[in-house]
Amino acid sequence: MNSVKFSVVIPAHNEEEVIARAIDSVLSNGYVNKEIIISNDGSTDKTENIVKGYIKKKRNIKLVNHPTGTSAAAARNRGAKKATGEILVFLDADTYMNDEFFDSIMEMHTSSVDAYMTMNRPYRGNFVSKALAGLVGPSIKRNLKDGSIYDLENCEIAGAMFFCISRKAFDKINGFNENTFYYEDNLFAKKFYEAGFKSKLVKQAKQYFELPTSFSEFFRQCKWIGKGINTMVDKKCRVKYSLYWLVKFGFILSPLLFVGNMVMFTKALIFTLVVVYITLLWRNKNPFLSLFTLPFLYVKIILVTINMVRFLVLPSRRS
Numbered sequence: 001m002n003s004v005k006f007s008v009v010i011p012a013h014n015e016e017e018v019i020a021r022a023i024d025s026v027l028s029n030g031y032v033n034k035e036i037i038i039s040n041d042g043s044t045d046k047t048e049n050i051v052k053g054y055i056k057k058k059r060n061i062k063l064v065n066h067p068t069g070t071s072a073a074a075a076r077n078r079g080a081k082k083a084t085g086e087i088l089v090f091l092d093a094d095t096y097m098n099d100e101f102f103d104s105i106m107e108m109h110t111s112s113v114d115a116y117m118t119m120n121r122p123y124r125g126n127f128v129s130k131a132l133a134g135l136v137g138p139s140i141k142r143n144l145k146d147g148s149i150y151d152l153e154n155c156e157i158a159g160a161m162f163f164c165i166s167r168k169a170f171d172k173i174n175g176f177n178e179n180t181f182y183y184e185d186n187l188f189a190k191k192f193y194e195a196g197f198k199s200k201l202v203k204q205a206k207q208y209f210e211l212p213t214s215f216s217e218f219f220r221q222c223k224w225i226g227k228g229i230n231t232m233v234d235k236k237c238r239v240k241y242s243l244y245w246l247v248k249f250g251f252i253l254s255p256l257l258f259v260g261n262m263v264m265f266t267k268a269l270i271f272t273l274v275v276v277y278i279t280l281l282w283r284n285k286n287p288f289l290s291l292f293t294l295p296f297l298y299v300k301i302i303l304v305t306i307n308m309v310r311f312l313v314l315p316s317r318r319s
Contacts, residue, residue, distance in 0.1 A: 004085075011093065014043045014044060018094045024096075030099070031102030041070055047093075073176035097205070105118075107202075114165060119141055125213050141201060149200055162192075173188070173192055177191075181227055218300075219303060227307060249302065251275075252276065
């Protein structure tokens with residue numbers, strides 16, 4: 001069961017508060033044949049020192065330093081170059097895995113697929129992250145059959161994205177696109193399936209990711225999303241995501257068309273609020289959470305769209 005070697009690549013930029021949790025979650029797995037590669041992307045805090053502390057105790061941890069911060073895509077690619085495993089697992093520094101992660105994948109392991117879709121769930125901390133969890137909703141994978149195979153034709157059923165890939169496939173598609181910001185995972189999966197590779201769903205392998213826990217983090221995330229859309233190298237994807245946010249932006253602001261008529265304005269406002277609430281309720285199946293999340297969704301749509309347009313008009317500020 002331990003014949004296949006896993007290389008866990010963790011990009012890190014000023015992650016002193018969470019990097020230990022990510023590393024511990026990998027080490028706590030009983031699977032032996034694994035290594036951890038921390039791709040330190042120009043951190044100026046104690047991230048490097050924390051990792052060096054682990055290296056003194058564990059021989060299967062490597063540290064790859066980059067003097068200046070680049071991007072998550074670049075950090076992942078550089079970390080992957082130092083990997084020696086047959087299967088690469090990309091774990092963000094603010095993410096952690098469950099104890100059965102590797103064993104669950106090995107139970108499903110087959111040479112006919114080159115990636116494994118895992119269950120990715122948000123970690124709910126304070127009231128901000130709990131509200132934002134309502135935007136994510138339950139995983140669409142939970143109702144899918146464990147062990148299902150996905151390719152270019154049906155990958156969207158499971159959400160397409162994955163973070164566990166064979167070294168062979170990773171090299172074939174030339175890793176992550178370093179010119180794409182925030183949406184590099186989406187385009188990474190797109191290249192994978194377009195190259196003819198297949199993935200398998202492993203529902204017992206789970207990763208837990210953090211959502212913003214403060215309003216400043218939430219606003220920054222909205223900025224990243226808007227910025228990232230304009231960095232997509234695939235024009236069809238760029239147009240698709242742009243229209244997606246523009247349509248939602250136009251819908252929630254449509255009551256302003258009747259601002260001179262208070263009766264029509266009120267009716268239009270109530271209509272849009274009800275429609276948005278119903279979509280959240282359909283997603284969460286939780287009336288209170290959906291109501292709690294509603295204002296966050298409005299703010300997110302407005303901020304993402306504004307930033308998307310801003311970075312389109314001011315391309316010099318994309319970096």
